[in-house]
Amino acid sequence: MSSTYQRIVLASRPQGNVKADNFRLETLPLPEIKDGEVLIRNHFLSLDPYMRGRMEEAKSYAAPQPLNETMIGGTVGEIIASNNPRFAVGDKVLGMLGWTEVAVSDGALLRKLDAASPIPLSAYLGAVGMPGLTAWYGLTQIMQPKAGETVVVSAASGAVGSVVGQLAKQMSCRVVGIAGGAEKCAYVVNELGFDACVDYKAGNLDADLAAATPDGIDAVFENVGGEVFDASLARMNPFGRIAMCGMISGYNGEPIAIKNARVFLTMRLTMRGFIVSEHMDLWPQGLKELGTLVATGKLKFRESIAEGIAQAPDAFIGLLKGQNFGKQLVKLN
Amino acid sequence: MSSTYQRIVLASRPQGNVKADNFRLETLPLPEIKDGEVLIRNHFLSLDPYMRGRMEEAKSYAAPQPLNETMIGGTVGEIIASNNPRFAVGDKVLGMLGWTEVAVSDGALLRKLDAASPIPLSAYLGAVGMPGLTAWYGLTQIMQPKAGETVVVSAASGAVGSVVGQLAKQMSCRVVGIAGGAEKCAYVVNELGFDACVDYKAGNLDADLAAATPDGIDAVFENVGGEVFDASLARMNPFGRIAMCGMISGYNGEPIAIKNARVFLTMRLTMRGFIVSEHMDLWPQGLKELGTLVATGKLKFRESIAEGIAQAPDAFIGLLKGQNFGKQLVKLN
Structure with a gap:
């Protein structure tokens, strides 16, 4: 040694x-x-x-x-x-x-x-750690989607987003990912089982997201911020819920704007920022569920x-x- | 006739x-x-x-x-x-x-x-109608301030804002209004009993709001949007609550931005847009409380x-x- x-x-x-x-x-x-x-x-x-x-x-x-x-x-x-x-x-x-x-x-x-x-x-x-818990908390405690609702997840192929989407599929939601590049999008749909994935690098974010969410968006798990988040906001349905987890698009630390904040009012949205380390009371429940899913091969990463x-x-x-x-x-x- | x-x-x-x-x-x-x-x-x-x-x-x-x-x-x-x-x-x-x-x-x-x-x-x-109910709902159902917390209300002298502030004072909060002009601010403090009022037309909104909220802001009732809302966001404490009621600053119908959305994450804020007409189940309770306050002279308008x-x-x-x-x-x- x-x-x-x-x-x-x-x-x-x-x-x-x-x-x-x-x-x-x-x-x-x-x-x-x-x-x-x-x-x-x-x-x-x-x-x-x-x-x-x-x-x-x-x-x-x-x-x-x-x-x-x-x-x-x-x-x-x-x-x-x-x-x-x-x-x-x-x-x-x-x-x-x-x-x-x-x-x-x-x-x-x-x-x-x-x-x-x-x-x-x-x-x-990852999936049975802080990223998985982050996904589980935002989905089950903030977004609370019902079966049949449309859930959008940004950074969908990442450690957090991939768990959000797979858990939402198990809740019988329509799940749409947003990711950067065709390879990540293919993985999200083919391997993780999302219903659709929009490649934000392809240059048609707004139109592609609209096509992938024909019934609008009921709940968002946001990891990116900036124009990716603005695109989701523009598709929100009334009473939509947003779990605000990260804004990695501002990785230089610069302020990140929300371009059209009026939608929070017109669609009566609820947005909550959260840090999973402040909700340790729920960790045992979340870790148990995530651990069982990984151990039985029902949660891929x-x-x-x-x-x-x-x-x-x-x-x-x-x-x-x-x-x-x-x-x-x-x-x- | x-x-x-x-x-x-x-x-x-x-x-x-x-x-x-x-x-x-x-x-x-x-x-x-x-x-x-x-x-x-x-x-x-x-x-x-x-x-x-x-x-x-x-x-x-x-x-x-x-x-x-x-x-x-x-x-x-x-x-x-x-x-x-x-x-x-x-x-x-x-x-x-x-x-x-x-x-x-x-x-x-x-x-x-x-x-x-x-x-x-x-x-x-007004106070015993839709504006009063709007104030009552946002304060009691979304902002839920505790005694001693700092509450900020924009358009503070208006039909909604004036009720928000007076109700929050009765909940033993520190209440700070934002209004346009010295006359409105004087009314808000001297007649309605707010602890302070910031005149956003005076040209020092950020500094004046900071001075009026030495312990930061725990809950906001937002009627205005734009730079007035950005000023409040910059003062938010962790776990702050925002009742998003209106964005009258965009009275031309143009999009209204939130300049630094990162604060929702860093301060773990919750923001909810609402329309009181969608919560009629709570109207009898709200109207009863507001009517009693107006009838007994405890709510001015x-x-x-x-x-x-x-x-x-x-x-x-x-x-x-x-x-x-x-x-x-x-x-x-």
């Missing part, structure tokens, strides 16, 4: 686009653990759009990522040394240990994973896996540009 | 600003009434911003106002002839009889008013009264420009 490990820290806050030099790769000696602590070797790091917000100093729902500290991030890994009776060497754990190969923890925020489960380890960062921690910055920049295809992970060890 | 009466019809749909020649004043012979019908002489006509939307042909929550027919509008008046056993000559009635001195009705949609009540007849078009039906178009155009001060009425007879 190596006597050093690597991590990535935030070196500077982005001015507009995130660039590779906003990050710094560091090599450090393996840390010692004290009484009650464990040492974890991470196998997978999750890359997620929310990290872009943390890179800003602006007021938001969470404190900014501090400079020169390990970038925040969800991880799955295993215990490689333990001074904590709750954990044995070899235990698989889910944590928020950040962009790092190795981490020390007192175990309080680690979740031990069932090694005997048919759920793959990486799924705890796809992963984009970057190899090695040094690739994390480029993979993250690609994620912000929509270059990933499915859940973006970094394989660490 | 005259053998003729006057009414105003929609002559043409506005191109941009509403103009007087979009309306036409007509003189007609007094109509005959058939069996089961009543003849009503209207005393007051209510002018309201929603009428601007009806003048458009665009898809909205209600059918467009037909051309060459009596403009839609709420009225209070009295029965002057009756072939309906439910109504006697002299009965006071509330109805949606439109911009007309005289109307025929089968009585089905007329509400008989209690002549012995201390509530003035005109109040049934102010009226701008135009004299004679020929003045209705100019009064309506003034309303769209914020030239009214309190509930805009037309006294008919």
Whole structure:
């Protein structure tokens, strides 16, 4: 075993686009653990759009990522040394240990994973993790679609959108995805079972979305914002519901406008922004449902896996540009 | 009694600003009434911003106002002839009889008013009518403020806003109005008892609103839209609620943007557009509460009264420009 490990820290806050030099790769000696602590070797790091917000100093729902500290991030890994009776060497754990190969923890925020489960380890960062819960919460708690209603999901092939759409299909909705590119759209329809998918890069977003939603739209799960969201708003039916989950179209941190806000009034829409980490009371219910679906093959997911921690910055920049295809992970060890 | 009466019809749909020649004043012979019908002489006509939307042909929550027919509008008046056993000559009635001195009705949609009540007849078009109900519904069903929270109301001196603010004060909130001009702001604070009022015409909207809301904003009742709404959005606290009632700033019918929609996500806001006429199940409760408050002097209101039906178009155009001060009425007879 190596006597050093690597991590990535935030070196500077982005001015507009995130660039590779906003990050710094560091090599450090393996840390010692004290009484009650464990040492974890991470196998997978999750890359997620929310990290872009943390890179800003602006007021938001969470404190900014501090400079020169390990970038925040969800991880799955295993215990490689333990001074904590709750954990044995070899235990698989889910944590928020950040962009790092190795981490020390007192175990309080680690979740031990069932090694005997048919759920793959990486799924705890996706369909059976925060992205899946985000999808489940927005759909079941905010959008609450009825059978036969039309549901639209942007970033439909992504870690969150793909779960939203599959769950909505199980609720007997008409499900229309919006994604970037013909390959993603084909996947969304052919593999995930959406009824239709609109390629926003094809240049006819408004017309294509209208054709795919002949009865209008009853509920939207919004991950993108900007013109993609405006296109959905223009198709809303009365009493439509919008789960506002993300605005990745503004990945530079610039303000994102809603062009025609009058539709909120004329169609009596309800829009709610949410952060699933603030609704932990519902996590056990959501994780149980998602875990059962993944374990029984009823919820499909796809992963984009970057190899090695040094690739994390480029993979993250690609994620912000929509270059990933499915859940973006970094394989660490 | 005259053998003729006057009414105003929609002559043409506005191109941009509403103009007087979009309306036409007509003189007609007094109509005959058939069996089961009543003849009503209207005393007051209510002018309201929603009428601007009806003048458009665009898809909205209600059918467009037909051309060459009596403009839609709420009225209070009295029965002057009756072939309906439910109504006697002299009965006071509330109805949606439109911009007309005289109307025929089968009585089905007329509400008989209690002549012995201390509530003035005109109040049934304002604080104890649709505007008051609109205020009550948005505040109690959508905004649901807790004691000590900060509530912001735009168009604060108007028929709806003035009720929102007074009800919110009774719920022990900090209440801040936004209104156009020093005179309206003085009225809102000194007569209606708001804690503060920001004059959006003074040129320092953002800074003045920040100064008036030192603890941020927890709930907004929005009547205006545009830059007034953007200013409130920028001050929202986490989990803020927005009752979206109107966007009178776009009185030309043009799209109204929300400049920084990201705040819905970062502050996890909930916004709901609503039309009180779709929630009639709650009207009895709301009208009872509002009627008691007006009858006991605990809910103040102010009226701008135009004299004679020929003045209705100019009064309506003034309303769209914020030239009214309190509930805009037309006294008919």
